[in-house]
Amino acid sequence: MSKKAPHPTIAERLQQAKQLRPHTNELIGLARGLLADGMLNQSEAEYLLKWLEERPGALDTWPYNVLFQRLNESLADGHLDSDEEAEMLGMLVDLTGGGNLESGATAVNTTALPLNDPQPSIEFSGRTFVVTGTFASGSRREVTSAIEMRGGNVSGSVSRKTDYVVLGQRVSDQWTHANYGGKLEKAIMLRDDGHPVAIVSEQHWASFLD
Incomplete structure (x- = not known):
């Protein structure tokens, strides 16, 4: 055999x-x-x-x-x-990525990306987040602050400790050369291996801020 x-x-x-x-x-x-x-x-x-x-x-x-x-x-x-x-x-x-934005990034419909389906409920306290892409809802600092104010932690890289990867609505059309691509690739692989990391859109994440 x-x-x-x-x-x-x-x-x-x-x-x-x-x-x-x-x-x-x-x-x-x-x-x-x-x-x-x-x-x-x-x-x-x-x-x-x-x-x-x-x-x-x-x-x-x-x-x-x-x-x-x-x-x-x-x-x-x-x-x-x-x-x-x-x-x-x-x-x-x-x-x-469609048309160009003033920032040099492109607006990508994140429904085409490998988001969790269905999108999960998001808890902040004690959870670890990785944020990537450019956010329409605010600067990276503002997004990080919104998570930390609610008891969450923000990491710069994806690992087995990651609970959520949040994808900004605006991402570079050269995503394969950027940290966006590397973070997303690793999150997909961890998720495929059974690690409970959730890949969520900015819009879904923002719906839990209130």
């Missing part, structure tokens, strides 16, 4: 994610090109699916896995209908 391959560690998977970042830059560029005319036709969707299939090492990593699954589902019947086109366009817009 053959031995089961050992499950890669968090460190190993973070290194893998780092190695994938050149592919992610290419994916973002490809997505922007596909979005240039505001449409996604059958051949373009099939090309994008083929591009993903040629990078099998990326397909267990976000956002490749989500995009690959949705494309497979949309093209399973050999036809990309208007609803499927609209859904895929929305995913590509979210991936690229």
Whole structure:
């Protein structure tokens, strides 16, 4: 009986994610090109699916896995209908970040990100938070103060002690090069390993401040 391959560690998977970042830059560029005319036709969707299939090492990593699954589902019947086109366009817009903001960041629809579903109730007292991205509700200092005033702790990095990772509504379109990407990657991996870290949106977090 053959031995089961050992499950890669968090460190190993973070290194893998780092190695994938050149592919992610290419994916973002490809997505922007596909979005240039505001449409996604059958051949373009099939090309994008083929591009993903040629990078099998990326397909267990976000956002490749989500995009690959949705494309497979949309093209399973050999036809990309208007609803499927609209859904895929929305995913590509979210991936690229959409339009530019004055701050140099882009407004990303965080529903496209790997948030906990359903979003959990948020407790502050004695809990450890990591905040990342640019917040529409205030400066990073104001966000940190809001958590600490309610008895929570704020850490600069994600670890097994992290209870919540809060994603600001505005994130850099180069998220793969920033701490945003690294923090999110590690949080996803810890969560996938069964650690009870919750990834929540700024809007959801803010709803518990009152």
